Structures are given as C-alpha cells and as structure tokens.
Amino acid sequence: MTNHWIDYKNSDVIMNFGGNTAENHPISMKWIQKAREERGAKLIVVDPRVTRTAAVADLYAPIRPGTNIAFLSGLINYALENELYHKEYVLNYTNASSLIDPGFGFNDGLFTGSKAAENGQYTYDKATWAYQTDAEGKTLKDETLQDPNCVFQLMKKHYSRYDVKTVSEITGCPEDKFREVAELFCSTGKAGKAGSILYAMGVTQFTHGSQNVRSVAILQLLLGNIGIAGGGVNAQRGQSNVQGACDVGQLYHILTGYMPMPKDAEKDFAGYNATTPKSGYWTNRPKFLVSMLKAWYGNKATSDNDFCFDYLPKLDKDRSHVAMYKYMAQGEIKGMFCFADNPAVGGPTAYRKREYAKKLDWLVVADIFENETAAFWKAPGENPEEIDTEVFLLPAALHFEKDGTITNSGRWIQWRYKAQEPLGDAKPDLWIVDRLFKAVRKAYEAGGKFPDPILDMVWDYGDDADAVKVAMEINGYDAAGALVENFTKLADDGSTSCGSWIYAGYYNNESDPPCKRREKETEGIGSNSKWAFAWPVNRRIVYNRCSCDPEGKPWNPELPVLWWDGSEWKRNDVPDFNATVPPADTAQKPFIMTPELQARLFSSSMAEGPFPEHYEPWESPVANKMSKIQFNPVSKVWYPGDNAEVGSSEFPYIATSYRLTEHYQSGIMTRNMPWLNEVMPEMFVEISPSLAGKIGVKSGDKVIVESKRAQMECKVAVTPRLKPLKVNGEEKEIVGMFFHWGFMGLSKGASANDLIPSIGDANTTIPEYKAFLCNIRRVG
C-alpha cells in the first residue's frame, strides 16, 4: 500500500478492483463507510462475480478473469482521450515529458528488441527502451508533451487501441457499465479529488500480474492520485505479516530491505556494488548492504574481506516457488524446511507438491496444526510404505504465545505481546530457528564443508531467544554503538550495522521503541504517526511530495499531508524528500526511489515492455484480440504442454479461484474450528444457472471439475451472482472455486489448487491462480 487503511476515509471514489474487501478485510470497510457517509464517496466493485462487497457497492461491473490490463488500459485511454488526467501533476511528477529512443516501437504485441526463445516464447534486448540523453547523459525532455517520442505521446498512441468497444469485447464488461466506471473513477483526475484503487490477488495472480499492478499505478499517476491523502495504489495484503516477511527478505531474489541477492554474474563485492543505481535513493545501497553484513558477521566483517560478502550464497537462477518445486521434482533438492506454510494445499498444481515431496530425503515442518504438507504421505491414494521421506513435524506456538512484531498492509510495524505460555511442547518459531541454528552450528564446530558463514554468524539472542534482542539487531546500531535512529545514519565503511535498513528506527531505543507506541491521533488526516512505526522512517503516505503542487500548496487544502508555509514545510506526515529545502528544489523529483526521481509512465524495468499490454492468460477460451501474441511472451513455461489449448473444447469454461469469509487461506486454521465448519461445511464450486442447465445440475449436486492437470469432485452451487460474459460476441461461462480445503483437519475436501497451472508472472513468478480453463460435469 502506498497509503494505509485509515486513509480510505479521505477518498472520493474507491475502486475495489481484484479484491473483495468486505469478505477478506472486513474491518477496513469501516473506513470506506466513513468516506461514503462523510464525503459522499462512491464505491465501485469490478469483479467476475457479485461478491458480498459488490452487494453493498454503488456500482458493480463484471470482468472476465485475466483481462485486467484491457480493463485498466481502457480506463487509461478514457482519461487520456477525454483529457480527464491531472495535467500539472503528470507534467511535473512523472516522466511524461521524457524523450524515448526513436528506435523504440511496438508492433503486433511485441515491443522492439524481441527475439524468439524456447517454447515459442521471447526474450527482449531492451536497448531501445531508453531515454534520449544529451552529451552529459541527462534525459532530454519536451515539456510541451508534443514530441512524438515523448513518453506522453507514445503512451497516447499505445493506449488509443483500447477503445471502449474493444475493451468490452475482451473483458466481457458491457460498454455502458464500463463507461459508468470510467466516468466515475476518472472524476478524481483533478486537484482536490482523491481516488483510491484497492486490490488483492485478483490483480496479482496472473502471468501478467506485475503489469496489472503497473496499469493501476499508471492510471493513478495520470489522475494525480498517488502521494495524496485518499489516493494510492493499495494492495490489501491477505495475511497478517506477508508485508513483513518480504521486508526482511523471505524471498529467493532479495536480501533484507529489498536489496537484490548477489548473482553469479556479478562475481564479487565490487561487481555487486557496480549494479548500484546511479541516481535516486538507491545510490545508498552500499551503506545498507555493508550494515546488513556487519549485523550478520560483526567483527569478522571488515573492509579487507569485503565485509564477508562472499559468505552470502550467489543466486544462479530463478528459485521461486514454482521453480523450486520443479528442481525438487528433478531431484536437486534433498532437504526442505517449511515454517507455517502449507503448499500442499496452497501451492499451484498442489497435488504435485505432495508428489514431489516424496523426492526429498527429509522434510521439516513447523505448524500449529497437522497440515497437509507435513502429512503428504497420508494423502488419499498414497502408500506410505513406498515413501522414503523422513518428516519432522514441530509444534509451533500460536501468535499470542510469543513476542514480536508484524507489519500490516499499510507498512505499520506493530508489536504483539506474549499473553500465555505455548501449549504443551509447542515453541515459538523464534525459539525453534534459534535452537536449530545452534544445533547446526554445534555440528559444524567439528568441521564440515565451508563452515565459516555458520561459525562466524552473529547469533546471540539468549538461551531462549529474545525477540527484543533480534529487533534491536534488525534496527541496527550507529557508529557510537547506540541503536541507530534511522537509515540516514547508516554508513558503508563498516562503522554501522543494521539487519534490514528499511526497519531502521522501528526499535531505536529500548525504553520507548516506536513499534510499541500506542498514541492515537486526536486530530489530523488519520496518519496516527505516534501509533507504532511505519517504514520507511515512519512515513504513512509514500511519495507524499505529490500531495502538493510544485509550489508546495496542497492540491486539497482540506486534507493537507504537507504544505510549504513560505518559510518551512509543515507536516501531517514524514516528508518523502529533503524537507529543509524550499518547494522549487523538490518540485520535479518527488519519487526518490527511482533513478529519474519521477514516476515512470514508461518503464524499462519490466520484463514485458515499457507499457502494459493485454495478453490472454496461459489458458484462455479466446484468441488475443489485441495482437498475434496470445499470452505473456516472456513468462517462463515450466511445464510445456501442461495447458489447455486456446478455445479448448475439452476445457471450455473459464475458471477462477477465491476465498470465503468463513474460512482462511489453505484452511488449516479454520477447518480445525468446528463452529466455522458448521457455517461453511464443505468444498463447492459456483456456476451460473445457464451453465447448470447446460450440464444438468442443481445446487447441492456433485460435480467433477477438471483442468488439463487434475480433477476434483465436490458439490456445486448454482447462482445468478456468476453470469456468463460476452467475449468477442460469444457467451463464456465461469466456474468459481474456493481453495480452502485439503485432506487433513476436521473438515476435509477437494483442493481447488490441484487444478491450477504452475506458470508464473514474468517479473515475480507469482502463479496464475485466477484464470485458467476447466470442464465441469455432473457426477453419475
């Protein structure tokens, strides 16, 4: 989230796009309601089905799963064609005026620089996706926005293809509904109006998920909705600490604080540092890296040994979830740890997770209930006697049985206190990993393969690991050995240490650490700056320089985030820029994290191209209307032939997956709560009355749903809340399914994720859970 939950109350139009706030983030509805009651705000829901959020919305528009880019591009085009964008904002705060290499172009679904690669896919040479520069390397601009090679003109050209009729034909959203949405949401493209887009996995879980998010961002930039109160690109996180787990680097491709993992090609410390961006805040990266290495290797890390940089493993290739399991299938992975994660239900093509686990020598699982991942050898149809994998299932403490912080979607890092001792032999994950490390270190004290990174690792959190000690290490220490105030105090000479630079400041003193602060705001715009700590540096709305015009006057004086009073910056939030300088010095560089210091309407960092382009999901009932390129040309195909063909008659229906209010994620928590099982007892899929008529079923009947990969048997609900959509003039039916069930727990049932393809987004490799093809038939 660029903004935060309470900030919803400052919006004029809220668009729930690819999320289901009322069912999955219920309490935030309170702030949406507040905006509606106090500001007369409108709520739009765009979703393939009428959700419980749609039931209370002002405007509902249907959309075919997997066509978000087309829909959003249509909105972008609507804003551009009708001049509804925020001109001054776009001119000053985005790269709209930057001139692009004249060699750049786009033709029939491909940007310039494409080259055919394996499995019918492509790679890109991005040479032409670049700015025109002068002799000093400075980007050339045309502030009149008229140059045909400026970003703005290129964009207009690209998006002009997404007219309302085309968008409607692709997305299945009727033209009039689409127009209603466009008109209402684009009404926020002026000073003093705020539009917010709330999304969740309905935007990200696609082979083009990252470009979906970029489309959201581009639309919001055009309408001047980023950095202002009530605006933003707001990813509503589904889990309580999914934000924090990313922040401290529980991902293959990053270290802590989103620093990239070292790669083979970079060779060494110097090579890694050579990739440091040349402008923008990331120029400080060496400080953050060295400080992290000091936190990890203490006195052993010196400038003479590159601060133990070589102790870090180097990344050879994609090792994200789908890739990792592929390597497991190929026998590369022998031992695996799995903490509070349940890929045997939650992963794509989930049954294969169970299958591949057999290839492991050993598996260690820590959880609060016996989950399917640990019990894979008990799955229906398995013969345990043929499974050689050793499994260790460790009992973990529940959340209120341990101390520590979690980070919400609004980046608020909040302390959670321990209330009771864990039950039985259960232990906090902190204790478990601490003891595991100590046991491994002990084993290596007697020698072993390159034991240095293990033996030299700073690891001193007490006999029973103390979360406060870990927190202080993450926060870091300054050159004087005191807890570091914030990351601006970090250095690259080894004098400071910091476990995760973006968290510097969250525990910067022992007596009153910011993450434990509990002072609620009594007046202001809802920032609540004295409640907990928001990274970075307690900023609640990021890119907040954009909340003012170039002269420092708030676009909306009633909801000022910051304002220049003629001599200094006044604030309702922590400024996202050097607040000691007058507005003119920051007027054209509000986006400090990009090298351009401006937001990128055109970006060369995306795998697919500088502008999002509509491609069909990997499995689609129709040919791509926009070009000959059927699906994301740069997504890696891990399992060629694992997909149904375009317009498959064997799998004629569009399938999508989602959650229920009554259950949670892979269900291992809620399927063990009898009362919740009573109110939502079984797995089922949802179909429209017309599809039900076609296959001859009524609600409650048993059906078999099958995809190219697997099939499952469950019951069916026939509901008008799902309707066939008119795609390219043809009616297409949708099958909706929940993914909460598995074969363990008190309530057992078919896992919808068994049917999901193992293919991911080209940038993030997030799997395509939300759009695939299936067939459905009656049992018996």
Add this chain to the structure above:
Amino acid sequence: MEYYYPPSMDRVTKEVEFHLEKNKNLAQIFEVYKGILAVQLDCLDKIKASVILSEKELKEYFRNKKFLMSDQKLEIESKLFREILGSICKAIKKASPEAPESLLKLSEAEELDEENIQELLQKIALYNKQELEYFIEEKEIDKKTELNSEIIAFVIFMSLSPFYSANMKEVREKVDFSSWRQSYCPVCGQTAVIAKHRSEDGARVLECWLCHAEWVYPRMECPYCNNSDQKKLRFFYVTGDKARQVHVCEKCKRYLKTIDSKIMEKDVLLDIEAIATSYLDELAKREGYKPPKGAVVLN
C-alpha cells in the same frame, strides 16, 4: 462522544432502584446522594460559565495538553455558593436524619465570609482534600460550626461542583472531549476516581469527580503515573462479578475502579456505581493499593 452528565433524575432513580434490588443496605446513602444531586442539577442551569473561550482557543489548549483552569480563573458568586451550600446541607439532613444538626447552620456560619471563601477557593485550586481540611482546622471552622472537617470539605466541594460543571458544559459544546487524551480533566485538571469501559467499543472513559467531564483515556496506561508497561498493569474483580473491576498500577500502587459496560452491555452512571462499589475500595486497600490523591467522594 456521548456524555452522561448531567443525568436525568428519572434515570438516576431507575439505576438506584436497580442497585437496591440487589442490595437494600445502600438505601440511605443513595437517598443522600440523590438529595445532593437534585440540588446540583437544579442550580446547574442558573450558573453561567465564567470562562468563555472560542473554539479555536480551546482547541489550542487541548493541543497543548493544557486544561482550562490551569490559567483561567473560575468565578464563583459567593451568594449563590452559600445558597447551594445551604440546600445541600438541608438535603443531606433530610435524607439522613442522623446527620449532625449543625449541618443546617453551616451556610450561615460567619467563618464562611467572603475572604475565607476566596481563600478556600485557592485551596481548592490545589485540588487537595487534605489541604482544605487543614485550612478548615486552621481557621477553626470545624470547631465553630461543630462539624467534622471531612464533612465540611465534602459539602463545600459538592457545592462548588456545579460551578465547575457549568464551565465544563460550556467547553464541551465547543470542543468534543474525545480529542482530549490526558490523564487529568480537560476542564479542572482533576483526576478520576472511577472509570468505565464504554459499551459501544470498550474504550476507557474517565469521569472527573469534581466537574463531571467525561473523556477517553488509553486502556493500557495508568492515569495517575502514565506507566504503560503492560507487565505492571493488571486488574482484579470479585469472583462472579467480572464487570466491576479494580485496575491497579504496580508502579505507583494506585488503583482505579472501573466498570466494564461492555460486559454489562449498557452504560451506567458512574457516580452511582462509585457508591455501590465501595467494597472494592476496601479490597483495593487490603491488596495494598492507594486511592487517587485528593478526590472527594461520598462513601
């Protein structure tokens, strides 16, 4: 926010009846309370607020965590004060025939002359019952009126209370007390002797014993010493009655009686609860905790 002071006499009667259904022993003390309250409510409308500040000025006070009387002078009309005092004494005597006869003469006592009253008010500004009692003893008001100094202090405070309340109401109409988050009263700076957890959301509402201002104060903080160490805050209740709690601070060793109206699922009148739960004061003392300093309550 929703305020409960001043309550209607109907509501008071209803709540008192509710308590008496459970405990008839409190009949007489409630009579005394009702007698005093009736006088206070009656004169509340007659008293004009003496401190008139604009909404903007008041917000500035609140922003700076400054309570109103910290630098504003409360004006008290001696004649009216004496009248109220007389009525209150009369009401007490009526409700409790065994109360000292001399109560009826207190309001006419020469010792309560203009000069002494003004000096009294200054003592009151210290918000210390003991200080006031010393003053009473020093001036021998107790001897001359044949009344115990505790009684005198009590009735004086009860008679002053409406003057504070009138100003409190004036402030409250301009600024919502929900924006005040300090441990002391936004109007007179006093502490609370009883609190409740509001039924709608469970927020802790403190009520000033003197002017009856009601404001929200964080649950996880001691209102007497601002200690927010969760390990040093706890509460106890009498087994079987979870809604009537005593919140204690292990740092300053003070306690705050708290009615959990979220458990009761209805908001109660704190003054009445304060009287009905005097056994909790006894228990708190037994457990080694002190009451807030300087508070004057009927118990």
Add this chain to the structure above:
Amino acid sequence: MKISRRSFLWISGAAITGSLALKLGCAPKQPTTEPGGPVDVEDLRIQYAETTTAICPICGVGCGILVYTENGKIVATEGDPDHPINEGALCSKGSALFNMYYTYNEKGEAVPNPQRMTKVLYRAPKSKDWEVKDWDWALTTIAERVKKTRDEYFQEKNKDGVTVNRCTALAWLGSAMCNNEENYLFQKFCRSLGITNVDHCARL
C-alpha cells in the same frame, strides 16, 4: 470481553461504606439479609487478570486485540478500543480467535483446542504413523540431516571459478504467519547455510 454466563452473579449486600457515610449517619446500621445476605469483605474472593495488546493474525489490516489472561491462561480476547484502525471492532474471524486457543467441552468449560500440535512428531521412511519425540532428539537429528545434505552438495565455486558458496539441495519456505524477528532469523539461517531456494506464501 467474552464472558461466561456465570458472571451474572452479583455481589449482593456488600454494604461497606467509608467514614464519611458514617459521619453523615447514612451508613447501613442494620444490614438486611435480603437478598443474598450481607457480605463481609473478608468473604469476597478476588481474581486478578492481566491484559496484553496484540495484533490479529488473520488478514493484513492489522487490527488491535486485547488479550485477557488469568493465572497465565488466556480467558478472552476482544477488539482493542484504543487501536486507531479497528477502534474496538473485530470481524467474525477476529472475534473467533479465542477458539483457536480454547474450545468448549460438553460441560461448557474452556479446554485447549484438541486439534493443536503439542508434541514433536517424527515420521520415519516408509512409516505409516507419526512417533512422538522430544525436542533435543529432533534438533540434533535435524542438524545432522542438514549437515549431511549441505556437506554433500555445497558448491564453493561455479564452473567459471566465481565464489558462489551455495547449497541448492536445501530449500526453505518461510511464512507470512510468522513475526518479523522470526522471518529475519530464517533469513540469516538460510543464507548462512548457503540456501538460495527461499520463498514464502507472499508469492502464492
């Protein structure tokens, strides 16, 4: 706060008043025995309770929760009224959290959720069942397995001679359900062993 039906019992007749009431002559003189009878303060049993603040473990909204404990056991949870996001409110899953810890038996008593994991379990190759183990055994045995795998597959340099110090035979899945401090130690654990197969449910 979730309360049991038993908490209706009222403290009847606890007619204790302070010195002022005595002086004003309105203290109860002949305590009535109706209803419930006069109660002596000495007879009142008290129960101490603690409150800790927590954050809901379900979705990413991050609502505040007050957790009540008595004698070291959680007895109730409710929305934190001082929390700026939820202001005391909770959704149905947030309200049901207590039942993740305790469920009710037939007598209406709260008992630890019987589905919870309370023992270290081990499944040997080909085995059809779990065996109960202790922590020491598990930690030592897992460390042995880790060392064996790492020692066998650790790669110090790649084919180009670049120092890579990794072990791709090991994999780690962390979690969005764990605390920051925990995930941070997972990160240190993984990278010190040379694990590059690291991911968690954020990607799923």
Add this chain to the structure above:
Amino acid sequence: MTTKVRLIDVTKCVGCKGCQVSCKNWNQLPATPTEFSGSYESPPDLFPDTWSRVRFNEYDDSDKVKFYFAFFSCMHCSEPACMNICPVKAISKNSLGAVQVDRSVCIGCGACKGVCPFSVPRISNKMFKCTLCSDRISNGMVTACAKACPTGAISFGDANDKIAEAEARVTELKNNGYANARVYGKDELGGLGVVYVLADTPDKYGLPAEPKVSLADTYFWKVALGPVRTLATVGLAAGALSGWLQMRKEEIRKEKEGKE
C-alpha cells in the same frame, strides 16, 4: 418491565454469520454436523443445537443481481401457538416477551413444532429453540446475536422504540426507491417479538407473507393430545409418554390421511 423485541434490518446485513457463531458461543452449543446444501446458507435448517441462522437468497432481476441475507430464529410471538398447545404447560412467555421452554417439564411430544407458523421448535427428546437470551436480557443485556452483529443489522431493545426505528427506516428506504420495503412482525399474528425491516417482499427472504396458525394443525394436535394431560397427571414416565405419543401421532396421521 416493557416488552422487548429483536429488530432485524436486512438492509444492513452482509451475511457474515457472526450472529450464528455467537449464538453457539453464548449458549454453549456444540457444532451441528452439516453438509453443503447448495448455497452459502449453512446449516440448511434449524436444529436442536442450532437455534438461529442466516438465510441467503439470490434473485436475478433484469438489471441487478440481488443477494439477500436475513437472520432467522424463533419469532417469540405475542400469542404463541406453541405455548397454547403444549399439553404439559412447559412453554411460557416471560414479562420481557421471551417464549421459553422448561425442559424439566417438556415431554418432547412435538406438538409445538406442529403448530408453529414458522416451524421453529426442534425436538431431541425435549424441545429446543432460541430463548431470546433470557438469561442475558433479564440482566439488562442485549441478545448474543445482536451483540455480535458488526453492522448493526441485528439490534435489541424496547418494543416501542424498535418499532418506531423500523418504521423510520422503512420510510427512508421507500424514499430511496425500495418500493416493496416494509416492516414485518409488527402486525403479523398480533405482533411478533422479532421485527424485520425488509427491502423487498417477505417471501424474498423466506418469510411467510401472512403467517397463520393453522386451525387444522391445532385441531389435529388437540385430538392427538386428548388423553395426554390425564396420563401426565398420573405420573407416567416422560419417556414412555413420549413414546406413546409417537405411536398416537402415527395413528392419527393415518386416520387423517385415510379421510382425505
């Protein structure tokens, strides 16, 4: 004391089922084993251990799909047919308006179920149904369902206040284009202990448009129960009595069927 009512404003409900879970929690009722019944509605009916539930209804109107949620439980009628028919006087209505069953007296004959216009009572040796949280409301609290409701769709209070509130809300709805909006339960059967604000006709929420106590049913039960009172007074064990009643019930049913 004044009569209380439970007010259900269906327009505020989002179907979260918090009330259902809360009802279980307060009344310490074990989970009822359920199966998927074809919609989000679960359990599909009331059970001896499930005293309340949310009904889900969906309608496909020309321009808009309607997704309706409505809490359903005992209506606590002002003149309860169940009370009047009960052969052993186990059912009563208290001063607050709650219709209660004394299970130490109940013989589980099922007559109450037979005559209830809303088919609420459930029999498992004895009769079970919503008590309007009598234990709570007599202590001045609101019902558990009302307390749990996050959107204010269920509330509880003095009958007059709640009816006035319902009427005001219906006026508001009508002004906002809900032509079929109405108050339900104010006049039905002489006034119910549960009042609804409906945005559409009652049948759309699964409520009988004109609830009636069927004379035929009443007659049938009167006949069936004819000798029961005597038997009860001579002290026949409740189990045996109920067994006998079961037989008698069958007999009468056959007789009745024969006649038709």
